Amino acid sequence: MTDKDLYNRICDLQATDVSLETYLLSLLKLVEKEKSREDVPAELFLQILQDAFTSEPxxxxxxxxxxxxxxxxxxNASGYDYAVAVIQFQISDLRKMKGKQLDDPYKTMGIDSETGERWYNFDPMGNLECGARCCVDGGSDENxxxxxxxxxxxxxxEMGRIYE
Structure with a gap:
């Protein structure tokens, strides 16, 4: 599966109307179930992304x-630890912005959270699609x-959070 294939498969996910915070909480639970895997087959990876739309958070x-x-x-740290740290950070940052920056009608133009981190995407598909788009735009499609x-x-x- 190339960068473009991955992007297309992510764009084909069947999204539901769930907040990014809820999606990330569900994703965290699904990732924790697979903790013993060092590497994840691409098909399972995509299935986890899909299942997070409807799984228990x-x-x-x-x-x-x-x-x-x-x-x-x-x-020197595991990829699993990094992924979990990113998910926890994003959940936390979104929670801190509720009733504040997240109410900005122009937030998709970019906002800074109180942690000073920049955000452009605030829904699951926007985050995933922009993250995958970053792979395509930054890669040679030889990956x-x-x-x-x-x-x-x-x-x-993370690329989904900051990529416009």
């Missing part, structure tokens, strides 16, 4: 509100995705 952990910055990839490291999920979500 994880419970919000108030400790996540202490997260002050988006996580940075660490070559092949048969197995994905969990870190790719973290990158996809």
């Amino acid at each position: 994880a419970k919000f952990n108030p400790e996540w509100l202490k997260i002050k910055k988006a996580p940075k990839e660490n070559p 092949e995705y048969e197995l994905l490291d969990w870190g790719f999920l973290g990158q996809l979500l």
Whole structure:
């Protein structure tokens, strides 16, 4: 599966009317079920993205509100840890913006959260599509995705958050 294939498959996901926060909570629960996998087959990866639209969400952990910055990839840490940190950060940041920045009618032009992080996409499909679009725009379409490291999920979500 190339960058363009991945982008097209993500665009073909059957989205439901669920908030990005709820989607991320569901995604977190699904990812945690697969924790033992170091690499994820591309088809399972896409199925997890699809299932997060309708799966039971994880419970919000108030400790996540202490997260002050988006996580940075660490070559010494696992891709799973990075992906989970990104999901927790995004959930926390969205929660902090409720009733504030998220009420801005021009938020899709870009807003900064109280953590100073920039956001452009506020719904699951917008986040996923822009993250995948970033892969296409930044790649040579020579990347092949048969197995994905969990870190790719973290990158996809972060690119989705900031890619216009």
